[in-house]
Amino acid sequence: MRNRRVVIVGAGFGGLQAAQSLANSGADVLLIDRHNYHTFVPLLYQVATGQIEPEYIAYPIRTILRRSLFKYHKPQVQFLMAEVEHIDFSGQVVKTANAAINYDFLVLATGSRTQFWGVNGAEESAFSMRSLEEAVALRNQIFDCFEQAIQEADADRRQKLLTFTIVGGGATGVELAGALVEMVRGCLRRDYPTIDSKEVRIILVQSGDRLLVELPKKLGIYTHKKLRQLGVEVYLQTRVSQVTDGFVHLDNEEIIPSQTVIWTAGLEANLPGVSEELAVAHKGKIVVHPTLQVLEHPNVYAVGDLAYVEQNGKSLSGVAPEALQQGVAVARNIRLQMRGKSPKPFNYFNKGRLAIIGCYAGVGKIGALAFTGFLAWLMWLGVHLVYLPGYRSRLLVLLTWLHTYLSSDRHVRLILSSKRTNVQNSQTDLHYLQESR
């Protein structure tokens, strides 16, 4: 009898964990991803703000799957770098550009993409931060704006270059705002002595009435207060109605000149083309049984941001530990099915939630205990360090953090592309470069 084949689409937290948990299951496991690396998404904001090297949070998938230095000729799980173009559920075939792959079991783990809610110009003009490429593009933009600003004699255009607007007051928006403050207070003050740190505007726009809605109310209030203290302009109960090149239009009629707009206001499920519609919940998420099987096919599972999973009548919120635990559960259920047994319901064990604000402040909730400040900040860093794949990345990120906080410097400030904003004050002498002399 041939081995059963499990195909896993997507090597994010859920898919990768499912693949690892299926090693030695007796099944032929094939993990497919469009990239050859796994991205540690929670630290993307540190890449975007020049704190750590992109390579530290992107780990080659083949290295992760290699279980031991001495077993390399017998990989437990195969990997294929390809874009999945179509899935045929009745034929049980996954199609890529180059191949059609049959499966006995399928795990869908293709995650989410930025949701722009139909806001005019947002998709075209705003930066998002869902992939390594996007984080690097944002880093290029941020540092380029400072380089442009010191060459800009016109006060309005200079202010626009120095205004950074973050749309969305969830964990990503808060982290990014805090990291930008740290950057302005640290290396920028040293590197651009002609820019007064008060000139730099960091704006956080949130549609709800508080920040971090997933966390208890008092943590959102603390975060708001802390960010205001740090100089971030926080707009609550405000929506963005339009983004044009260099301007953010708010629904209160205000128009903010801002060269850089970063969109962190929502995600939607990111499913490849399929042969038949699956039942979906809000944000296009696939409805699954408590066992994580899709409603229509007992041999197809969905995990992570792609799946709509309820627990105690509430939908899960889309954080990495949920996806990781779902990956383990799916592997267990596929093993049960292969032995002719029934899959078991998934049960999320919530170890707690942490969010980092920056400048030595964070917030957290473990069980009934909510806490704020330095301890939460330190715990956030510690937890993320532990979850990073590979001891090498862990060591390098730790060294980089220590160095960053001791020197308040940023090392990765490279502007690699040159999609440059066109500043128009040609032929003026650079007198403003010399103000500090």
Place this chain on the structure above:
Amino acid sequence: MRNRRVVIVGAGFGGLQAAQSLANSGADVLLIDRHNYHTFVPLLYQVATGQIEPEYIAYPIRTILRRSLFKYHKPQVQFLMAEVEHIDFSGQVVKTANAAINYDFLVLATGSRTQFWGVNGAEESAFSMRSLEEAVALRNQIFDCFEQAIQEADADRRQKLLTFTIVGGGATGVELAGALVEMVRGCLRRDYPTIDSKEVRIILVQSGDRLLVELPKKLGIYTHKKLRQLGVEVYLQTRVSQVTDGFVHLDNEEIIPSQTVIWTAGLEANLPGVSEELAVAHKGKIVVHPTLQVLEHPNVYAVGDLAYVEQNGKSLSGVAPEALQQGVAVARNIRLQMRGKSPKPFNYFNKGRLAIIGCYAGVGKIGALAFTGFLAWLMWLGVHLVYLPGYRSRLLVLLTWLHTYLSSDRHVRLILSSKRTNVQNSQTDLHYLQESR
């Protein structure tokens, strides 16, 4: 009396050194570069082969120019990130897209670019390795070829994907060939168990009758022998007549199917637009007086790859130590001119030459002593470590090297862009993925 202004165009080894040597000279120094970082070019080949992170060899120029943590409000040298579009020697003006900058003294240090010698298709189809972006693009290509190859059922197309042709047998070509061998013997064997290392062809094409023509003959012969032992196919006295998509045409009528062609066969001077022609020597290099002043203007200097400098009747060869020493000499000469004195001739002090082959072998010449093997390999690494800017880069590169050689692994294997070769065996099942089971 206002300060004299020195404008330096280009922040490579020569320009950056000139800027640093002019700090505290009493002049207003402005360093201009199109990038905001200095690239440590000698290690680009390690970026291209996934050995080190690109960020380790690209150092923010503002950080280098900052002399001390506590003097940050008084920078010694200003920096401007801009592309120089035109230089008007009679008006003494450097023009960028945004500004016109007057100078009293000008240092031209814009380096070199790849020279394709008019070979058909080379510029369009071959990779070169002169900048960080190019090195990262080459890394993407190399690892993408392996990912594509394991998905390719057609034997010819698979062989083409696994063939890497390096054109040019100078130091860069030799280094790259050696690094590719190390890669194939190390991580690739583990990560792609279905690829036999004998399937991977590494070809080095050299027009001259030996490798490393800048070094004594016996070192070139040793290098040739060593590379052949390592499995590199070395073609001597062979020229490339054409590069087409996926094929290298040699002047001996041979056509090699090779998806990746890397062009390291020559450089030419890279001067921005100027108001009048300057006297040039071969490869477009600017002819300078022994003082490094250009023939036409006593207040304009040229250094590094841009300048044609003779010593003892022989032209200098374009290595980093020459540019560094020229940077120091130019700074000294400008100081002399500012005090009304005559500039002095430049005299290159040759500390020796080293080239790395890889796999624990290198070659070197110090004074009359020529040596080969492990010692030269170790010295090469040591010297380059010492010359890297910044103790942080030094530490990280050292750690990475130690780890790489202990584990023979490559950590930076990210394929960041997706300019993918189109493989055409659609709809086949991936049976070839499973050969090793």
